[in-house]
Amino acid sequence: SKPFNMLEKAKIFKGANDNDLNVLIDVIIEKALTKDGEKMFNMEHKLKFKVKADTDIIARVSSAIMNSEQDIPALKKK
Numbered sequence: 001s002k003p004f005n006m007l008e009k010a011k012i013f014k015g016a017n018d019n020d021l022n023v024l025i026d027v028i029i030e031k032a033l034t035k036d037g038e039k040m041f042n043m044e045h046k047l048k049f050k051v052k053a054d055t056d057i058i059a060r061v062s063s064a065i066m067n068s069e070q071d072i073p074a075l076k077k078k
Contacts, residue, residue: 001031001065024062025049031065 004012012030016023025046032040041049049058 001033004031004066021055021058022046022050024058025053027062027065028058032061 008030012023012026028049029039029041029043029045034040
């Protein structure tokens with residue numbers, strides 16, 4: 001993944017609640033890249049993440065992408 005810029009962060013965290021797992025899914029969809037630098041997922045995958053993916057794995061992957069151990073409220077303040 002590539003680092004977030006301010007516009008990307010604003011887009012993802014807009015309207016998010018402190019415990020909103022949708023934000024974590026959005027992080028993965030927006031920033032997960034293949035080895036070739038292509039996006040791995042798109043918005044069509046969001047429902048599959050919600051229905052089939054383990055929430056702990058979603059949290060772990062999105063945290064790795066954000067390169068942060070901070071929680072959502074701390075990230076929203078940045």
